[in-house]
Amino acid sequence: MNGHLHTVIPKKSNADHLRIVGRVLDSTVCTICHDYMFVPVMTSCGHNYCYECLNNWLNNNRSNVSELTCPQCRNVITNEPSLNVALQQIVDLMLDIAAEDPQKSNSSEVRSLLTQRECSVAEYKSDLLEETLFNSVFKNTAKAIIDDDDDGIARCSNCQWEVEGPVCPNCNATIRNYNAGAQNFDEVDVDEYSDGELEEVERDLDNYRAESARTVHDLEAEEGDESLSSEMDQAWPTRRPRNFMHGEEEEEEEEDRGSIDSFIVDEEEEEEEEEEEQELKDERKFRRASVALSDDDDNESRDSDFYEHNDDGYASGDSLDESTSNDELEPHTIRLTHSQDNNNNNNNNSARKKRLIVLDSDE
Amino acid sequence: MSRIVKEYMGLQKRLQTPEFSWISFLAPVDDDDLSEWVCRFQGPSESPFEGFELGLNITIDLEKYPISGGPRVLFEPRTVAHPNVKWDTGEICLDLLKDAWTPIYTLLDVVGAIRDLLADPGLDSPLDLDIAQIYDADYEAYVQIVRYRLEEARLARV
Ligand SMILES: [Zn+2]
Ligand SMILES: [Zn+2]
Ligand SMILES: [Zn+2]
Numbered sequence: 001m002n003g004h005l006h007t008v009i010p011k012k013s014n015a016d017h018l019r020i021v022g023r024v025l026d027s028t029v030c031t032i033c034h035d036y037m038f039v040p041v042m043t044s045c046g047h048n049y050c051y052e053c054l055n056n057w058l059n060n061n062r063s064n065v066s067e068l069t070c071p072q073c074r075n076v077i078t079n080e081p082s083l084n085v086a087l088q089q090i091v092d093l094m095l096d097i098a099a100e101d102p103q104k105s106n107s108s109e110v111r112s113l114l115t116q117r118e119c120s121v122a123e124y125k126s127d128l129l130e131e132t133l134f135n136s137v138f139k140n141t142a143k144a145i146i147d148d149d150d151d152g153i154a155r156c157s158n159c160q161w162e163v164e165g166p167v168c169p170n171c172n173a174t175i176r177n178y179n180a181g182a183q184n185f186d187e188v189d190v191d192e193y194s195d196g197e198l199e200e201v202e203r204d205l206d207n208y209r210a211e212s213a214r215t216v217h218d219l220e221a222e223e224g225d226e227s228l229s230s231e232m233d234q235a236w237p238t239r240r241p242r243n244f245m246h247g248e249e250e251e252e253e254e255e256d257r258g259s260i261d262s263f264i265v266d267e268e269e270e271e272e273e274e275e276e277e278q279e280l281k282d283e284r285k286f287r288r289a290s291v292a293l294s295d296d297d298d299n300e301s302r303d304s305d306f307y308e309h310n311d312d313g314y315a316s317g318d319s320l321d322e323s324t325s326n327d328e329l330e331p332h333t334i335r336l337t338h339s340q341d342n343n344n345n346n347n348n349n350s351a352r353k354k355r356l357i358v359l360d361s362d363e
Numbered sequence: 364m365s366r367i368v369k370e371y372m373g374l375q376k377r378l379q380t381p382e383f384s385w386i387s388f389l390a391p392v393d394d395d396d397l398s399e400w401v402c403r404f405q406g407p408s409e410s411p412f413e414g415f416e417l418g419l420n421i422t423i424d425l426e427k428y429p430i431s432g433g434p435r436v437l438f439e440p441r442t443v444a445h446p447n448v449k450w451d452t453g454e455i456c457l458d459l460l461k462d463a464w465t466p467i468y469t470l471l472d473v474v475g476a477i478r479d480l481l482a483d484p485g486l487d488s489p490l491d492l493d494i495a496q497i498y499d500a501d502y503e504a505y506v507q508i509v510r511y512r513l514e515e516a517r518l519a520r521v
Binding site: 031032033034035053056057060069071072074 | 366466467
């Protein structure tokens with residue numbers, strides 16, 4: 001190799017070389033465990049973590065009723081992160097050089113790092129061979145299909161089990177159209193499907209209906225009506241999607257934000273004219289639902305997922321993540337006045353009086 | 364070696380740097396148990412908290428930290444009047460400590476975020492509606508209440 005940097009950099013001063021080494025060393029440290037990344041994996045947003053750390057985070061994150069997100073930038077991770085070979089080679093080289101040094105190679109620190117590397121690599125290789133990388137969260141995916149002929153119950157497109165959250169409780173599939181902000185499912189309508197996908201889903205649903213009918217038929221033939229109902233419950237769960245924990249008032253707004261989000265995600269796939277048409281449609285829908293709540297449409301569509309999660313009593317007041325914070329907070333000041341006028345006026349006044357009295361008596 | 368041990372080992376050195384000169388104290392209550400910490404730090408300048416020292420009690424679930432959850436952090440009870448702090452308990456309402464937690468945050472990040480919150484309250488969903496309303500309607504009155512309360516707490520401690 002003989003690029004310009006290959007010529008210039010080696011001739012630089014010691015101080016520059018140290019700066020480079022320092023920077024490179026820092027980039028080999030995982031921001032989750034603060035250890036060296038012996039198996040660095042990179043997300044689609046370009047952030048690196050130990051395979052083990054990211055795997056733990058994603059699988060923990062997943063059970064928490066939310067989308068899979070990058071710990072550093074909170075981008076939603078939809079594709080399986082891949083091994084960052086270049087970074088791994090750098091980490092390997094560093095450790096190999098440290099281990100070569102006759103004095104240091106005996107040190108317990110180096111030995112412990114060598115063991116650590118062995119374990120990390122072994123774990124990754126084993127998951128890779130068994131095709132269970134990241135506990136298969138990126139392989140096993142499905143969509144929730146809400147069928148009006150079926151009482152509007154949301155079902156996993158993979159196994160037809162009733163789903164409520166981001167993971168199918170039966171087949172463990174990640175539900176792709178789960179909307180963490182609204183804690184609901186984005187509607188799967190014809191527009192959002194490619195032709196092949198739509199056919200597949202319809203075939204699945206047809207099969208499912210046929211199978212259910214057969215199950216009922218078989219059960220009726222085999223057993224009396226009384227045991228039927230309990231068997232049915234197992235074969236065909238009848239629970240309806242739960243009423244999501246937050247009050248109805250806010251739900252409308254959140255849901256609509258959701259549909260706009262899903263539109264944004266899909267927009268690249270659409271033809272341009274279709275895109276405009278869809279945009280108008282979505283916008284109308286959105287305006288209709290949000291009139292009652294807020295007049296600053298602008299704010300709604302800019303709101304990041306991050307803040308949508310924040311609808312149950314947490315201040316959005318602060319975050320270390322500059323990119324998602326401050327400018328989105330301004331409009332909330334206005335809302336405070338709204339909500340207090342509506343709900344808390346009496347409470348507040350009496351509470352305030354009480355406090356003022358307390359203050360007086362203190363003085 | 365666990366993450367919290369790594370943080371603990373590098374901590375006192377980092378506290379010496381100018382970046383963290385506003386933290387007067389951050390350490391475990393007992394060096395053999397990294398689940399209970401205390402912190403004292405200077406209120407942010409150009410805020411009503413300027414010139415006062417604030418105390419935090421921090422609890423870390425060593426099983427869960429940092430992957431499945433951040434530390435639990437409380438102000439010393441009945442010291443901080445702030446829209447996002449429960450007066451009686453010192454409970455802090457900060458997204459970073461709840462839904463917005465990710466394992467890249469460290470104890471120092473958390474303390475920094477709490478300090479920033481003092482200067483810049485989130486009025487979206489206040490814990491203390493009362494103070495939030497005063498903050499919104501009459502900022503000068505808010506400043507007076509905050510400083511009066513802090514002064515009171517300081518005198519009580521002496
Ligand atoms: Zn790691
Ligand atoms: Zn990222
Ligand atoms: Zn399923």
